[in-house]
Amino acid sequence: MTEIGAFFAMGGYAGFVWSAYGIAAAVLGGLSVYSWRRYRDSIVTVERLQQDLGRRR
């Protein structure tokens, strides 16, 4: 087996090892993306509201 093949095979435990890393990446990455999007939205909302308030005065 080639070296790269051996790396992906994980000594015959590829399914378990890669699933574990995949789940960790999906959950923590998903939470990061969600948190960041909501953060961006909150900034946009505050800016819009401040502009609205400024225009009305």
Next chain:
Amino acid sequence: MTRKQQRLGLLALGMAALGGATVLVLSAFNDNLVFFYSPSELKATAVAADRRVRIGGLVEANSLSRGADARSFSFRITDGADDVAVLYQGLLPDLFREGQGAVAEGKLRPDGIFAASSVLAKHDENYMPREVVDALKKSGHWQEGGAAGMAQKK
């Protein structure tokens, strides 16, 4: 006493009461919280003949033998002080080997042999690469498996 101190005192009292209650509950259910009995515990407690129990310990060295059909196994589980003969038909986990921990679930037959319906492997807290093990064995500092850890446990 300010309101703040009052709240702090109430919190401390609540946490203390909660801690005490937890200790009481845990000690009351102590027997139900163990996942398995060691062979000596199994012999010390009178277990009803048809009750399913789990026994755990180390698979005794040189005790594993395979049946003719390659799916039936017999081995002995030991805790250093006592040991139990186990019969099992099925697949063994990858980590199952002599000198390593295992937990068998099944019934103790009247003849003192444990008929297992499932066998799980238990590993110890040691992690190291192959080369380190070889080096330790060469220098004579090697202790087989988690023998010490498993035997010390009660």
Next chain:
Amino acid sequence: MINWLANPARFMRLSAKAVPWCSWTAVLVLAVGLFWSLMVAPPDYQQGDTVRIMYVHVPAAWMALSVYLFVAVASAVALVWRHPLAEVAARAAAPIGAAFTFVCLATGSLWGRPMWGTWWVWDARLTSVLILFFLYLGYIALANAFDDPSRGGRAAAVLALVGVVNLPIIKFSVDWWNTLHQPASVMRIGGPRIDISMLAPLLIMALGFTLLFAVLLMVRMRTALNERRAMALRLNAGAIPAPRPGREPVVSANTVVP
């Protein structure tokens, strides 16, 4: 000290600087940690390559416990001293802790199947970590259950404090009772029982997870403070406060209108 930290304006100023810095450090540390875990670290003499699952499983477990402790301490500060930032911090941290706990449970299951021979057992360690996961879910549900956020916050804070008894149970379950899970390898009396070639990537991954937690915590706290500010601006403008996304006020048939 607490008073100094509990100033929302000061938090916004400091975290604005800290977030980018921490983010890039977290990315760098996690990249090094992943490379080390998957490529450099040797296979275990008993468990072969499945030992690589340890490098996410164990740091996730440490985070699951320490984030819960963080939530509980912040809840206590919120209950006793009524500091405005403490409750924001506890609420922001809980979902991160729940995510780490889920990762710990899922990766543990994927490790247990090939090595122990089972996805799951009801031993004291596994069961107490599952309870921790439900405590997180209960906290999140309770914190968001009321239209009046301060009421939900107080109930959730009490739950967080009650759940603290679970932390020593998780930590010492492997010593107090016979479990299928092995005893502690790193934080134990007498030093770690892991070879340095495996301990190094484990600690790097743990540092990476801690940095990730710090970044997510700050970002989520900033979000909460922004949303709070948006609410205040709406009230200021005389508009009806718009409900937070996904949390429409429920008017049931038996709501008593005074």
